[in-house]
Amino acid sequence: MSQTQAVADNVIQGEVKTRIDRWLARYPNDQKQSAVIAALRIVQETQGGHLTKDLMDQVADYLEMTPISVYEVATFYSNFEHKPVGRHKICLCTNISCMLRGSDELLGYLEKKLNVKVGEVTPDGKFSIKKVECLGACGGAPMMQIGKVFYEDLTESRVDEILDNLE
Amino acid sequence: MELNQCCYRNNHLERSWDIDVYISQGGYEVWKRVLAGELTPQEIIDEVKTSNLRGRGGAGFPTGLKWSFMNRHAPGPKYLLCNSDESEPGTFKDRDIMRYNPHQLIEGMMIAGYVIGAHAGYNYIRGEFWEPYKRFTGAVEQAREAGLLGENILGSGHSFDLHAHLGAGAYICGEETALIESIEGKKGQPRFKPPFPASYGLYGKPTTINNTETLASIPMILAKGGEWFRDIGVANAGGTKLFSMSGHINKPGNYEIPMGTPFKDLLAEAGGMWKGRQLKAVIPGGSSTAVLPAENALAMTMDYDSIAKAGSFLGAGSVIIMDDQTDMVKALERLTWFYYDESCGQCTPCREGTGWMYRMVHRIVQGKGRPEDIETLKDVSGKIMGRVICGLGDAAAIPVASFLKHYEHEFRHYIDHGCSIYDRA
């Protein structure tokens, strides 16, 4: 293996490492495991949007955890993905308050507009759709999250406008 | 009805999340008095007891009493945790404390930490709350720069460190012991209680955990006095309360009102029913509290005792409004899916029962229900309650029991006709 490839294989370095280390500093020195959610999120975010066994193993290694305890965490929390997602993962809330204000119809609209079903990725890799539970923004129902942003009080034309403006 | 007297009192101000704005409104005055030794931990606990403040996370446990369980002089580390997991469907009040008044929460956390003798605190914020997280951590940095947080604060000899922790999507992590497991870097599976966190909490150390709204109420209680807060509310329910109003109303949003306000007035404040329709049903305290028919709701006031008398629970103050065209069977189907999806799987009655309930309601919605399904549903929900480790089991069973109690005829219609009472067959 060439030198460059060995370095490229290790993702916990540079900026990624700095960010994880900032989380580690928040917890007692003997409690590195407390940073596992943060580490998985940072790795997922910077390495294409979903977790692979290799990425989880690297997190385990870095935090001195057993791989299985990292897999357990990575599969328990719904924000972690284990299959490819779109560059923009559209998380549409379909829980009760959003449903009362039309989230089911909006989901149908999204599926038709993007020509994919929940859980699928558009052929160009740009979008995927995920149905999510209440995101704590029911006052703005129906709502969705894309990346770190909440979009509230959605209508079909608002959705058009939002998606058209994403790179 | 006077709005926004406590947690949201600064929300209307420009850049209300900025430390300068908070200080201009008297912010951190109480904290400085505490550091100067003008308010002892015991005096603070007494004032909080006087205020009648009860836990705003949903269980309503008296806050002053909870703090008194901690021995602040016990050697070794102790922790103060804030529960900003806010995942109960219908609940979105804590988000706006963090977005618009984060310093009042920070001041409350520092005071609570001081009372219980904690050296550090964490605010557990649900993973999707990126904007509130940024506001909160930004405010923590400002407080640190102002010397109000950290080592030997303002030369008082007292040290306290404060951090945010982000979750990653799991309703169960709002349950306090699951939240602790989650900060420890594990799956969020609740622990048996007792021992309560006060004796065995984060990293096995004595820990106090309170809801965001509970902690953000503290600075005002101490600034204006426990009696001031108590007298805003009614007997057995002191103070103001944040109500998250969602569903079929004209002005969904958060409303901070005095405890004991008539439900009718709250509904009017939230713009009344949308589309000129009639009120059919209300879930008053978040999806895990019992649904109430309009007439029960219209007769109640917004406080623990009155809502209990009406047949439900104040919970986290998450009021979900349903109009006279709401299909109650479909609404319950969605809720049963939620609890099935979120059960952590540790207890058999919850893991299996939530799946059973969802599949049965789903079958009814698909027009394949059988007459005996209704009795089976009642039976399964009854068998979960009280037989599990944590409150999620009951939370899953209560909607099923209450929807069937008040709207059984809608379920029967689906079973007999294969469609909702609103579908023209």
Ligand SMILES: NC(=O)C1=CN([C@@H]2O[C@H](COP(=O)(O)OP(=O)(O)OC[C@H]3O[C@@H](n4cnc5c(N)ncnc54)[C@H](O)[C@@H]3O)[C@@H](O)[C@H]2O)C=CC1
């Ligand atoms: N805000 C939200 O998003 C949600 C809120 N909830 C609410 O949570 C409630 C259930 O919460 P739980 O924590 O399971 O209730 P709980 O009654 O077990 O505990 C309430 C609080 O009092 C403390 N406590 C109770 N008895 C104690 C004792 N003998 N000694 C020391 N401490 C004691 C507990 O540690 C806890 O902090 C439900 O009623 C529901 O309304 C449920 C789901 C989500």
Ligand SMILES: Cc1cc2nc3c(=O)[nH]c(=O)nc-3n(C[C@H](O)[C@H](O)[C@H](O)COP(=O)(O)O)c2cc1C
């Ligand atoms: C399934 C479940 C989810 C919960 N979610 C939350 C939550 O999101 N926020 C919260 O403050 N309390 C939540 N609670 C209640 C907490 O366990 C705990 O009672 C509360 O944080 C204590 O704070 P308080 O006394 O200030 O209310 C939940 C309880 C259960 C059983």
Ligand code: SF4
């Ligand atoms: S009641 Fe349900 S959520 Fe709670 S510990 Fe048991 S299985 Fe887990």
Ligand code: FES
């Ligand atoms: S139900 Fe959709 S954000 Fe709460």
